Amino acid sequence: MKKIISNCLLLILLFMSNKGHAQQVNKSYDVVVYGATSGGVIAAYTTKKEGKSVLLIEPGKHVGGLTSGGLGYTDIGNKYAITGIARDFFRRIGQHYGKFEQWIFEPHVAEQTFLGYLNSAKVNVLFLHRLVSVKKKDGFIKEITIENSDKPGKSSYEIIKATIFIDCSYEGDLMAKAGVSYFTGREANNMFNETYNGVQLRDRHQFPDGIDPYKIPGDPQSGLLWGISPAALDIQGTGDKKIQTYNFRICLTNNPSDRIAITKPDDYDASHYELLLRYIEKKPAKDLGSFLKVDLLPNHKTDINNNGPFSTDMIGMNYAYPDGNYATRDKIQQAHESYTKGLLYFIGHDERMPLHLRELMLQWGYPKDEYMDNGNFSPQMYVREARRMKGEYVMTQANCQSQKVVSDGIGMAAYTMDSHNCQRIVVNGMVKNEGNVEEGGFGPYPISYRSIVPKANECRNLLVPVCLSATHIAYGSIRMEPVFMVLSQSAAVAAVLAIDMKKTVQQVDIKKLQQILKTNPLADNSTPEILVDNDDAAHVVITGIWATIHQKCYGPSAFTAEGKNDSIKSVKFFPTISKAGKYKVYSYYPKLNNGTSKTSIVVFDGKTKKELVVKESDIQVEGQTAGEWVDLGTYSLPSGKKSFVEITNKHADGVVVADAILFVPENK
Known part of the structure; x- marks a missing residue:
């Protein structure tokens, strides 16, 4: 009896001593994937299909990232570049809609398809958990500490161990906390002998000359309109820490039976949209397409993207996001959501907007059958670019234009070198946007395996297929959702090879990796097409x-x-x-x-x-x-x-x- 009481007291003392500290949950896996983005889902699925244990950790409640978060009008560039399970994803989407393959789809169809992969492979997914810290030893990540995203704090900590880690988040948090070096912002053109990096004052998505930036036109003393920065324009090609703008890809519907009216946000401020009025006064709009890129999805739905000088992009409001803590990021995302909802409401209800535009806007509303646990609005902000790893190899403009061609390619990209605007400023007394670049005209090009692995002296068991090693302008071509899926599959196969061969990720046999991707493209040993x-x-x-x-x-x-x-x-x-x-x-x-x-x-x-x-x-x-x-x-x-x-x-x-x-x- 005394022994039982003594053991009980010991357990109580152990509990009290551990209260408020990381709980030693003995969870260990071959591979841990952080971030259930489109790439994260494919990485976890591939790992499990290759016979390894895997845990997929997601800070939110959904899988698929932006692919299931509103970007249903897929940015491709060239279908030839999309291979393996990524291509299979669009085939499965096609089956849903009765076609061979389809690249335009509703958000919930994309999420159901991703969940189909995870469920079929019995992938263990841990939702509502986010990274707290990373423990390394001798250049290897030994364990990570995560917390409950809904109830953060030491009492919710868990420790997860793995042989290999794959960071598939849009922010590169695992990479950063592992001490891997990275870029943010834009490199100067002369750093990598580029021409489209750094400051770029160009003519696309640009205000026409003559639009006054001041609250009282012609009066600088009245102050600048909301959203305009007082910063001076730097020399073309100058590097800085400014981040290309974020937005939401907006799913609306004009089906009356599925439509929820767009209402005024609680923090609505009509002055935030004054520039839209000045723009359409200067350049009258025939329809909503003059300032919203309205692309149609199946079943009377949309994927609305930025279009023109004043649209869904909240320019210059995201600089603190890449390195921000969770509270900072939540504040930035909430501001973007409020801006977007306010813009839609403004277009449909502000009496200063032309009547025909208001009437067109009022035909649309939020779909009842999308994002039902998030007020019918996407929970995924379009984080176009955050951190970019400084890896073993840096992809640059020369790679995009095939002036340099790598031999260790483990995926391809083909999209235009694309950057949205980074700032809205005053130039010669007029409002101007700066940072937009759209330069294409090239075919598919290979992406180096070395661009998804850190330098060996920084970390030896981490792969980073989303926040990969590329300059700002090269990343603008690579950063497409299908490409993230392709690279994440490659990262998973590399992780399996590293485990089987007892090698670091830098020591993986590239030719063997390439051969596996070619001969077993669906990771199921089926006959390849x-x-x-x-x-x-x-x-x-x-x-x-x-x-x-x-x-x-x-x-x-x-x-x-x-x-x-x-x-x-x-x-x-x-x-x-x-x-x-x-x-x-x-x-x-x-x-x-x-x-x-x-x-x-x-x-x-x-x-x-x-x-x-x-x-x-x-x-x-x-x-x-x-x-x-x-x-x-x-x-x-x-x-x-x-x-x-x-x-x-x-x-x-x-x-x-x-x-x-x-x-x-x-x-x-």
Whole structure:
């Protein structure tokens, strides 16, 4: 009895001594993924499918980050760059809507799809927990301490251990707390021999000349209108700590049965939108599209993004976000949410707005079936850029433009080098925005594995596929949600290799990593689909003279030929079939203004030729993409290089395109 009492007293003393300190919860995993963004979900899913234990930690209550948080009108650049499970995600979205693949979707459909991945792999997800501290030893993260996001404090602390950690947060908090060096803001152009970094006063999303910045027009003593900074304009290309602006991608609906009226926020201040009035007075707006980028999603919904000089971007109000504590970030996000809701209310209700614009705005409202636990408004602010790691390799403008091409690529990007504005200032007595850059015209390019790993002397068991190592302007091209998914899958496979080989992340065999990503792209050991692109010289035979285009195509280029003339021109695509069986065959069609209304295609299955005529009306190109896959049917194909698909100019009455052919095994 005395022994029992003694043990009870000992337990009480231990509890009292630990009260208010980190609770030693013995939880250990092969891999811990921090941040259930789109990339975080794919990283955790891949890890589990590769046979390792994994914990996915999410500070909020949702998965999918911005992909499920309103960005349903996907920024792509070039579909060729999106591979593996990321591409499979858009195929699953397509299945939901009755298509082969789809890149435009409702927020809740995206979240359901992400949850489908996690549930199928039985991934352990810890919601409402955020990072407190990181413990390192000899360059390795040994453990992290997390707390309950809803009830923060030492009493809610948990300690989590892992062999490898993957930071998939938009903020790079795990990376930063692990002592890994990073960039914020914009580098000067001369730092990496760039031309689009640093201060950029340009003409896109810009106020026209003549818009007065002062509360009383012409009177500097009256003070600046809300949202205008008194800062002076620095020399073009100068580096600084300013952050490109954030916003919300807004999901609204005009379906009366699903619509909730847009009401006035509690902290509404109409003076915050004075510049919009001055802008449309200078440049009258025909419709809402003059200052809101309204892209349509299925079922009468929208993905609204910034458009023009005064829109949903809350310029210059996020500088403290990247390195801010949780309270600071919450305050910034709340300010952005209030600004956005106030803007929508202002457009629809302020009597100074033109009547036709008010009437158009009042047709829209918040959808009842989206974000039902967050007042029908997205919980995910668009953090376009926060911290960027200073890793083993820094991706720069030269990589985007293929002036430098890395050999250790573990994913591709293809989007325009894109930066939203960073500040709103006075230039020559007029209001101007500064920081917007949109420079493209290049094809898909590889992203270095070394850009997702820290320097070896800083941390040896951390991968950072979201806040990766890139300059501000290169990150502007890479920072697309599908690319984050691709890089996060690669990070997960690298983590598994590091564990199996007992290596640091810097010592991972890149060629083996690349091979796994190629031969097991879905991490489920299914037969990979086969892509034959027109640029694959060993698999393409050309008859006649074809021109080459580099825009609106799948991959680096596409072949084009004029309509039928005296000679038939053709391009034959020969797949190498490693496993005989049934394959669904697709042809990719870029949307051209002068394209033929009908294309002749021959499919040869090794025994029989089948001629098809694809009509232009059969090609349903989604609004934000340059082309679409068209189903050519299902065929039993022999192993080897015995079958082909031939595109010809026979029957053509316009430009014929030969771009890419896809062979999808039915057992996939």
